[in-house]
Amino acid sequence: MRISIIVAVDEKRGIGKNNDLLFKIKEDMQRLRKLTDGHPIVMGRKTFDSFPGLLPNRTHIVITRDPETYAAMPVKPHFVVSSLEEGIKKAKTAPGADEIFIFGGGQIFAEAVEKGLVDRIYLTIVKGDYKADTFFPDYGEYTKVIEHEEMVTTEHQFTFLTLEK
Template sequence: MIVRGEVEKDNDLLFKIPEDFQHMKNLTKGHPIIMGRRTFESIGRILPNRYNIIITRDPDFEFPGLSGDRGTIVNSLEAAITAAKRAPGSEEIIIFGGGQIFTEAVEKGLVDVLHLTVVDGDYGADTFFPEYEKQFSKVLSSEEGQSGEYHFKFLDLGK
């Protein structure tokens, strides 16, 4: 989720927009998703119908049920990409977050398309999305919406 580059605060989303959750579900269903441990812990569960790949430097990190066809735990983005390529639905691999994982993936050129949710406002985030405007300047699709007090836009950008 992007709000002037803002992603989250205190390891939690800045707002809850039902249309955004549905959009995310539609984009990620059936594909491997890569996320950092803190993002995974903030969700608190294995996301169904996706191969969940969790990156952590903690060698003792475990989560019940996160194995086999449900997902795996790895220690680097490179290992996560390797695992994702072997997973069902790997024709599209989703970098799910958080901020450190987004930054590393964009800076290393591992991302071809950005699926962003842009929300008007300033929310005092402590985690930010990396600079992407120079790399991703081609608008592939754009759809605006309103949910309660939030005006948002689903924006897909390519290189």
């Protein structure tokens, strides 16, 4: 079983602004879809709330201090938990648990990296500074490169990078 993070960052490790992604890049979304399909995803409340709905074929596990919030919501996650550790424990029982994905946001990413819970990071690094207000933590200890692919579109220049410790 592997615990992975999947995230897109700008050159200053920015991941979001005003509770939204900094960029929506078709190729990055396709990669995310392909990698996470059939696997459980663990995320914070704000990240889940930013989704238009449930992502198909994934068990959604949301971390929140206020689980009652989801009782009246039209779109409910599969599981609501109160900590990252509890979320990972729940994910281990879900279909596709050979790889569990941590989806964010910033606080959840920081906690996962700081506690050494993450085996692999799937990064998309987008060229430029997008003036983010939410950032990905330092990932300097992840030095083993599994994948490195440079991409250029008419709108963005970016790199797919897969790292392990």
